Amino acid sequence: MLLTLTTTHRPGTDLGHLLVKHPDRVQSFELPAGTAHVLYPEADEQRCTAALLVEIDPLRLGGGRGRRQAAAPDSFTLGQYVNDRPYAASSLLSSALAKVFRSALRGESRGRPELAATPIPLEVRVPVLRCRGGAELAVRVFAPLGWTVTATPIPLDETYPEWGDSRYVELTLAGTLRVADALNHLYVLLPVLDDAKHYWVAPDEVDKLLRAGAGWLADHPERSLITRRYLAHRRALAGEALARLAELRLADEPPADDSVDPAGPTEETDKKRASLAVRRRDAVLAALRASGAGRVLDLGCGGGALLTALVADRRFTEIVGTDVSSQALTLAARRLRLDRLPERQRDRIRLWQSALTYRDDRLRGYDAAVLMEVVEHVDPPRLPALEDAVFGHARPGTVVVTTPNAEYNVRYEGLGAGRFRHADHRFEWSRAEFAAWVDRVSTTHGYTATISGVGDEDPEVGAPTQLAVLTCGETDDRKEETSA
Structure with missing residues (x-):
């Protein structure tokens, strides 16, 4: 699975400082179910693109002890190993974002601290995203956050257009935002659109959601849907999260x-x-x-x-x-x-x-x-x-x-x-x-x-x-x- 982040801020190579990943090197990170790679297909003064490529090992994904098999939507045993998880963006990509770009998600940058707090022009592209709800839902969740959203349904088979569209979309987001905000939006909303988690959703997921959603989720028009899906439709956890979001709305409203x-x-x-x-x-x-x-x-x-x-x-x-x-x-x-x-x-x-x-x-x-x-x-x-x-x-x-x-x-x-x-x-x-x-x-x-x-x-x-x-x-x- 692949995600790219592009900026036309000048100098473009400042993106390396914001992501805390050097544009001249390919870096790899071990994940519980595979390996994540960060590389820069382009990096110059005018334009810079960082790519996160995640390689999933189906054997490691399906055989993990104690892991909830939400990653395998099929009920038969082979479905744990033969599925779309290695190829379509999901909570696996979200977890990779959290591990690889930990400092960037917090808005930290030793090299460019003032730039980390500044909105810059960004374009995010996810070539294949499983989207339960279709392209329209992708617009509903990303557009209120300042993104211009292009969600193009991927046909089941280009040779036979009469078969209709698949459950996947090609997602492109464009906007002027802080890099930290962009990454936190993706961290929360990728698994929301997929509507599945590859791991068991424990009570600490409420704190994760509120941390990543700080400053935007409480006022989001789709906050109920986002909360329910992110917490895997666990009613008690979603109720707790929505109650805490309601408190934040009261505290954060302009006087x-x-x-x-x-x-x-x-x-x-x-x-x-x-x-x-x-x-x-x-x-x-x-x-x-x-x-x-x-x-x-x-x-x-x-x-x-x-x-x-x-x-x-x-x-x-x-x-x-x-x-x-x-x-x-x-x-x-x-x-x-x-x-x-x-x-x-x-x-x-x-x-x-x-x-x-x-x-x-x-x-x-x-x-x-x-x-x-x-x-x-x-x-x-x-x-x-x-x-x-x-x-x-x-x-x-x-x-x-x-x-x-x-x-x-x-x-x-x-x-x-x-x-x-x-x-x-x-x-x-x-x-x-x-x-x-x-x-x-x-x-x-x-x-x-x-x-x-x-x-x-x-x-x-x-x-x-x-x-x-x-x-x-x-x-x-x-x-x-x-x-x-």
Whole structure:
């Protein structure tokens, strides 16, 4: 069985760094049922193709002790050895991906760490894929992930077209994605389309599915089908996986104040929510980079949306996420895949339960802190306690704060007067009110501040999100005190 991955990113040979496989060598890897080979049919500045060729030994596949014979769809004994498994992509190819490209699946690259976090043009080709559900199902599972999908049914016999199509397709995917995302999509979805596993599906397969599906499976329109098929239709395991995915969806949704539509979400409002959430996160990251911070606190981190972006940037050498909710921290750990990260990466990250209205000595001495869509969830009488705990006691060198702009609410259809964007908001500030709060905090605690907007600027009511960057006026003294 064969899979090729091609890029036109320049220089094309960077693909070798991303896959951690040198383009000038053929490398082979032993598998439980055969051998996998990695080679590069082409590798130059303009274009590079990596090929994964898996040779299956039918004797080893059929004779493995304790192995579930899902690999042999035929019930008779000879069917364990005479079948399509050595030739059609299936869970065997998925397992080979996991073994051969282990670092690439995790998004790691020592040679090109910044490129590993960057989407690049990719084309994936699987010449023969057993697809239970036909070409249409291949489109349904890959297209929502950003792929342009070409799934061509393979005829039973080209000489006799009247015999119709076989159960196999030739699959081509094209898109601009991270290599890690592309490999994780294939790892999960190849056995899903085949709808069979060559090994016994144990409870630990739920964790494997959620790790590989992090960041995309929870919101996939076919997540139920994908989950059931990946877990070999084992009802208890599929139920557990779907329940955990539902938790992740709640934690990972863009905050409800990004778009308000009491009548229910629409395609247009969903796009606006996602767009503003991404732009706000990008604005916060830009502010942190401009500050030169290396050690960063994400205060009120929730399900870990910002933490994921911080981890992807190696300039942030120590990252701490705090939240008062232990469940939120559990979801953040799952999203970050902490149990799967190498030790050096894992050592950069801390998750602590902490309430922002109480002083916490663990939070002192950091370069920067983020309060992203947090302050509006605090009861106004408790704000002075938050200000003292963050700006007075913890006293990071830079604090980045974002909060909704109440004036912009009139631009949300269906949001009546006096209503907040989220049921848990205790207040929402106008631009003048936010500026007054920032000025008071800066004056009281010795910070200087700048205020800007995030999102499309409306000439009358401003931008939907307000952002302030507060910089400590005594950074050098604070650093000396901390080091002492």
